Amino acid sequence: MSKDNSRNIPSTGREALRQRQQAAATADRRVSIAIRSAWIAGLAVAALLIGVTTWSIVGARSGNTANVVAADGLVTPASASDSGAIVIGKPEAKVTVTVFLDFMCPYCGQFERANGGALAAAINDGTAKLEVHPMAFLDDASSGSKYSTRAANAFVTVANNNPDTALAFSQLLFAQQPAENTAGLTDATLADLAAQAGAPTDVVAAFSKQAYQPWIAKITKQAFDSGITGTPTVRINGQAFTGDLYTTGPLAEAIKAAANG
Amino acid sequence: MADGVLSRLRGLRQSDRWIYTTMLVSALLSLTASFVLSVDAIILAADPRAALACNINAVISCGTVGASWQASLFGFPNAFLGLIAEPVVITIAVASLGGVRFPRWFMLSAQVVYTLGLVFAYWLFFQAYFVIGALCPWCLLITLSTTLVFTSLTHVNIRDGNLYLPDVASRLARGFVRADLDALFVALWLLGVAAMVVTKYATVLF
Numbered sequence: 001m002s003k004d005n006s007r008n009i010p011s012t013g014r015e016a017l018r019q020r021q022q023a024a025a026t027a028d029r030r031v032s033i034a035i036r037s038a039w040i041a042g043l044a045v046a047a048l049l050i051g052v053t054t055w056s057i058v059g060a061r062s063g064n065t066a067n068v069v070a071a072d073g074l075v076t077p078a079s080a081s082d083s084g085a086i087v088i089g090k091p092e093a094k095v096t097v098t099v100f101l102d103f104m105c106p107y108c109g110q111f112e113r114a115n116g117g118a119l120a121a122a123i124n125d126g127t128a129k130l131e132v133h134p135m136a137f138l139d140d141a142s143s144g145s146k147y148s149t150r151a152a153n154a155f156v157t158v159a160n161n162n163p164d165t166a167l168a169f170s171q172l173l174f175a176q177q178p179a180e181n182t183a184g185l186t187d188a189t190l191a192d193l194a195a196q197a198g199a200p201t202d203v204v205a206a207f208s209k210q211a212y213q214p215w216i217a218k219i220t221k222q223a224f225d226s227g228i229t230g231t232p233t234v235r236i237n238g239q240a241f242t243g244d245l246y247t248t249g250p251l252a253e254a255i256k257a258a259a260n261g
Numbered sequence: 262m263a264d265g266v267l268s269r270l271r272g273l274r275q276s277d278r279w280i281y282t283t284m285l286v287s288a289l290l291s292l293t294a295s296f297v298l299s300v301d302a303i304i305l306a307a308d309p310r311a312a313l314a315c316n317i318n319a320v321i322s323c324g325t326v327g328a329s330w331q332a333s334l335f336g337f338p339n340a341f342l343g344l345i346a347e348p349v350v351i352t353i354a355v356a357s358l359g360g361v362r363f364p365r366w367f368m369l370s371a372q373v374v375y376t377l378g379l380v381f382a383y384w385l386f387f388q389a390y391f392v393i394g395a396l397c398p399w400c401l402l403i404t405l406s407t408t409l410v411f412t413s414l415t416h417v418n419i420r421d422g423n424l425y426l427p428d429v430a431s432r433l434a435r436g437f438v439r440a441d442l443d444a445l446f447v448a449l450w451l452l453g454v455a456a457m458v459v460t461k462y463a464t465v466l467f
Contacts, residue, residue: 035440042445049452060463
């Protein structure tokens with residue numbers, strides 16, 4: 001808009017025209033600012049949504065946000081200790097009870113029946129934490145269904161995603177423990193028991209991925225390599241527990257002694 | 262350079278060819294999914310425990326969704342509605358690509374009916390998500406394609422002034438569409454739906 005074109009318009013008219021043009025320009029600018037702001041806000045929300053989605057995919061691929069996935073695809077559960085144990089209970093608990101077990105092993109079942117209640121009580125009142133090494137060396141004793149591995153995988157999945165229900169799930173697994181040299185519990189029964197223990201549907205549905213099988217094989221070998229000769233092997237604060245594993249009382253007393261000592 | 266590409270893309274998005282092609286493809290997807298779900302409904306009616314191809318696990322299961330009361334809200338499988346409605350959309354899209362222009366009242370009626378369809382599709386999505394607790398891949402495809410058909414239909418109806426809106430609303434709506442804010446809105450909407458599904462079911466899906 002050059003000055004020459006507007007020279008013939010009377011000064012009041014020229015002024016009015018200029019004001020109208022200015023008002024129109026201001027309105028245009030406002031609209032384009034509004035549009036630009038909408039786009040910026042929208043793209044920010046889009047980035048956020050993509051971020052949330054990606055994050056939960058990445059988290060789920062490894063079963064848990066903090067799982068370690070090695071180059072060879074080995075998925076290590078986030079809640080596992082370096083020694084290959086799933087830790088249940090308060091990390092700061094004074095007493096650490098370590099149990100090497102196989103969910104198919106009958107003596108592990110006996111141990112659980114004798115001491116499950118006392119262990120749960122010590123974990124719940126914060127006296128002790130439990131380190132479970134869910135080994136799978138009795139796969140050959142389940143008519144080809146690899147029950148030890150399937151049960152251990154289910155247990156690790158629950159412990160990793162929903163730690164509060166892991167102890168109850170483990171107790172149910174032993175309460176319903178199948179006899180050796182049977183096919184063991186079906187996947188459907190494992191899922192039912194986990195749901196009964198309070199694990200959410202999506203955690204239970206993740207059993208079928210069998211994500212932790214390689215890790216379970218690894219920690220089983222690691223346990224044998226470290227000198228474990230059978231299950232259950234029980235340690236209290238790292239010391240082998242040599243008392244009677246199969247009657248109620250001795251383990252509870254040992255825990256109490258360790259807590260006071 | 263980048264500006265040139267962007268403005269060409271924006272021009273393309275406002276063109277009849279883009280809008281009606283999107284509508285056509287989305288309606289074809291919807292029709293396919295409706296057909297599969299209708300066949301599944303018949304199989305399930307004959308044998309409620311039939312193993313459907315998309316029953317993958319406890320969560321991804323057309324059977325669980327298909328056997329719910331919500332899946333036949335009007336006394337027959339919902340998917341039949343898709344078999345009835347989508348061919349009309351396909352016809353509109355093909356005819357429009359061929360140069361036919363429909364009267365305003367016709368396009369308005371299409372908009373009204375399809376809006377009801379969209380509401381129904383999302384009601385079903387929320388029922389499946391919160392109440393039934395299972396994912397059905399074909400149902401999700403219908404949710405997606407219904408959204409896209411609705412978007413393209415709304416786009417063209419706003420652009421062509423088919424909605425009998427008051428002047429101010431019409432001007433605002435046109436400005437909104439011209440600034441491609443409708444595309445932004447739908448993209449956010451679909452991302453939101455995807456985020457809902459993925460955050461709830463990530464452990465099962467991946």
